[in-house]
Amino acid sequence: MFRSYLRLLLFTFGLLAGIQVPGLITDYTQRVQAHLLESREALKGFEQTAQRFFNGDLQALVRHYRSSNDPVFNSDANSIESILVRNQAFEREWQILKGPWLARTWHVLVTPDTQLREETLKGYSYQILLVPEAIAWGLGCGLLLALLIESLLMLLAWAALGGRRKEVKESWR
Structure with missing residues (x-):
């Protein structure tokens, strides 16, 4: 009986955690x-200045400012x-987030920009989305978590018993 409740508890925890994934991806995407x-x-x-004087080349504008003896221009x-480096980083993030759902999910969960991840997590509020992808994530994570933890516990119990099976006593029935 305890195992059944533990299994239910693990499934529920996985379900609630999995439901958060689409919301987290959406928040990260909106932040980017x-x-x-x-x-x-x-x-x-x-860009307008670079277009007017340097055929749109922002790097040429930066080089021009750097070549000046004026400390204000250097600054x-x-x-x-x-600003240009920051913009390029956001453009790369945006291109990744416009890709297929698996690449987008992998990026947000595993390899996001650390500053954006921290901002997103700091501002994230837990939510229960009842959209098909959130439900699928929830069910998938719930099932996976319950299966993994229960399998691990069963493996540990088997190892603790030395790999032996319990003898089954025959019943008179």
Whole structure:
């Protein structure tokens, strides 16, 4: 009886954890999109200047600012370059998140940008989404967790008993 309740408890925990995956992916995607739009907006004026004087080459604009003897221009070159690097990072994240669901899921769960992951987790509020993909994730994680933990416990019990089976006593029935 205890095993049945443990199995149910593990399944429920896995179900609730699995339901969180699509919400987490959505929050991460929205965070990347917001930062990307912000960085694009920050570059807009510099892109216009680069378009006017350097055929749209932002790196040429940065080199021009760096070659100046004016410390203000040198400081601006650092600012532009940091915005440009940040924008490129967000563009890469966005391209990954526009890919197939498996690549997107793997990226968010395993190899996300650490700063964005921390921001997302800090602002994440647990939710129960009743959409097909959340239900599928929940059922899959619940089943997998219950199966793995129960199998591990059974393996440990088998090892503790020295690999022996219990003798079955024959019943008079």
